[in-house]
Amino acid sequence: MEKQVVYYKIANLLFELIVPKGLSAQVLLPNFSLFFVQKEKETGSDIVSRIELVFGETDIDVSEAKLLSDISILWGDRFQFYDLGAEYLTQVQTDQTGLLCRMTCTKDFSIVRVFIPKEITDLNMILSWLLMIVFAQVAVFHQSILIHASVVEREGEAYAFLGQSGTGKSTHSGLWVENLKDFTLLNDDNPVIQIKNDGKIAVFGTPWSGKTACYRNQERTLKGFVRLKQSGSNQFYPKSNKEALVTVLPSCSGIRWNKDLFSNMIGVLTHIVKCVPIGELYCLPNGEAALLCYHKISNMKQAKRG
């Protein structure tokens, strides 16, 4: 089958996607359209991962493979992640047909093959999700971490809200946009944080934003992390050192079964925790929570400078 190659650049990381010819990448991945780049113009960037999409099933014997995880909030019991020895295998039954969408990745996630049965109709959802899995792992080898957070920004500066699903991250972002002048949403679910060459910490919008279609291809300076906890009143607690790391770690998307990968992620996170103010907000879903949060976290920033 003839192939075509498209390139995407997310958080300054260049990805190569190989798809069967005649297939429109724009139609396949509309959420990626703002991240599309021409390879010829990206001479300064190395490709961090090559992903080939194949339509059809593949035979992989998992009887000898080690099951690493079958827990997924998104897919329930229709997801498995295996160690095949030289590669990882991710497989998902996306619908009731029982057909398996599969992805094999080298252990550094730099070479990836995705097999999607021809009968699968909602290609965007599965492909977008698989690409997010790849991105989240590759990122840690490039001074970056994909995090689970909702991020707002104003005048080049951004704040990330962390919390378990259902805590109210999106709601809290909405309260900042409503109550604090000129703040807008940068990403609602999976932004990327990155250590820049000058040591500063940036946050990037991505093609993944949960239920909110907010796919901004933009970079901002990260000025704070706040972990949200639902409560009957609004209280802010600053965190530092070990506590700060523990505040952010559960929201980082790298897998834990690969020592090299995990250690890289902790290294990146340790640096970020030293540079960015971090706090915890016990909060109600109201405007006062947003105002208190902004006041406290931006004052921490001043304290760190002083």
Add this chain to the structure above:
Amino acid sequence: MRLKNGLVLRQLGDDYIIVEPELDMVDLSKVYTMNESAAWVWYQLQSIEFTLETVVNLFLDHYNLDTLSEEQIKADALKLINLFRDNGLLSDGI
């Protein structure tokens, strides 16, 4: 004995920490904290095969311990090694 392979001790402000991923399916990681003295010993023991005597000698070389008896120093060294071992930070028991 040796320190368990792949554990990295990192400094965050006044805290010295090791983050170890839990490898079963539940997404939990363990974070160990050490004080400055324990961290110093950890750094000295990295990538070497060591015994109780190694740790005792580290103490003797690094600190002025004239007022302590040999038994006391030995007991403190053993206490530290046991702490490492009880928390699963050694690759091999004694």
